[in-house]
Amino acid sequence: MIVTGNIDILRKIVSKERKNAKIISFVPTMGALHKGHLSLVKRAKKDADFLVASIFINPLQFGPREDHKRYPRTKKKDQDLLSNEGVDLLFYPQLKVMYDSNFSVFVDELSFSNVLCGKSRPGHFRGVCTVVAKLFNIVNPDIVYFGQKDYQQVQIVKRLVRDLNFPIKIKILPIVREKNGLAMSSRNNYLSKERKKEAACLYEALLLAKRLINDGKRNQLEIIDEMKKVVKYSKNNKIDYIKIVNVDTLKETKKIKGKILIVLAVYVGGIRLIDNIILNVKK
Numbered sequence: 001m002i003v004t005g006n007i008d009i010l011r012k013i014v015s016k017e018r019k020n021a022k023i024i025s026f027v028p029t030m031g032a033l034h035k036g037h038l039s040l041v042k043r044a045k046k047d048a049d050f051l052v053a054s055i056f057i058n059p060l061q062f063g064p065r066e067d068h069k070r071y072p073r074t075k076k077k078d079q080d081l082l083s084n085e086g087v088d089l090l091f092y093p094q095l096k097v098m099y100d101s102n103f104s105v106f107v108d109e110l111s112f113s114n115v116l117c118g119k120s121r122p123g124h125f126r127g128v129c130t131v132v133a134k135l136f137n138i139v140n141p142d143i144v145y146f147g148q149k150d151y152q153q154v155q156i157v158k159r160l161v162r163d164l165n166f167p168i169k170i171k172i173l174p175i176v177r178e179k180n181g182l183a184m185s186s187r188n189n190y191l192s193k194e195r196k197k198e199a200a201c202l203y204e205a206l207l208l209a210k211r212l213i214n215d216g217k218r219n220q221l222e223i224i225d226e227m228k229k230v231v232k233y234s235k236n237n238k239i240d241y242i243k244i245v246n247v248d249t250l251k252e253t254k255k256i257k258g259k260i261l262i263v264l265a266v267y268v269g270g271i272r273l274i275d276n277i278i279l280n281v282k283k
């Protein structure tokens with residue numbers, strides 16, 4: 001695996017691969033890799049001839065009171081994991097390579113960015129869109145892989161690709177979970193053993209909603225109330241939001257019918273965790 005933080009070197013390598021008419025796949029990450037990330041890498045490896053991954057902890061997508069400084073950094077382990085999965089090229093840029101000191105152009109998505117996580121993390125998706133657009137321009141991939149765990153993020157990236165005409169296909173892969181159902185996340189590293197156990201309640205609440213809907217319940221307020229009870233069983237948990245929305249519009253849906261996203265963000269011992277499931281409700 002070649003590792004570089006240099007944009008010119010990366011571009012030369014990728015364009016050489018392109019000349020051989022190869023399909024370039026790309027998995028962007030912020031590192032502290034776990035099996036969720038690796039599921040994307042494995043799939044990307046299968047689909048393409050040349051696989052690029054990136055690790056960049058993008059400061060633009062962290063709020064002033066968020067965890068940018070203490071975000072877990074596990075460089076050596078991450079490189080070994082990616083190399084073992086057959087990644088051909090790892091882009092590992094330094095901050096100053098990505099953002100000039102007087103950087104002044106940003107990318108804003110205006111339809112989906114101010115609901116759900118965007119409400120409690122103002123500016124977050126602007127940071128995501130800006131770095132994703134930059135990475136797409138730098139790597140110039142054919143297919144890019146994202147996890148369903150960050151469902152809102154992928155919907156926004158899809159808009160970015162459509163509206164700014166990136167010739168890129170986006171693939172979304174399922175959420176990889178711990179044995180207790182907790183969605184894998186780099187932020188789980190912050191949780192003590194006890195909190196990790198308690199954090200299983202996010203998925204339990206989603207499964208409860210699924211069961212209630214399968215049993216014929218259609219009153220969304222009642223379903224959300226039941227979910228809240230599951231999450232609030234521990235005093236360490238604080239709900240940011242629990243919503244049932246349309247999968248395409250991310251708008252709250254009164255009617256529980258068709259493809260819906262049940263999505264939540266909960267602080268567990270002060271650590272903000274997110275999770276979701278998609279249901280296709282026939283009747």
Ligand code: AMP
Nearest residue numbers: 029030031036146147149150175176184
């Ligand atoms: P991050 O490093 O958190 O920016 O995540 C990089 C990519 O990995 C994003 O597309 C995430 O949605 C995806 N990802 C993170 N956690 C998981 C998971 N548990 N299962 C599947 N994909 C994930």
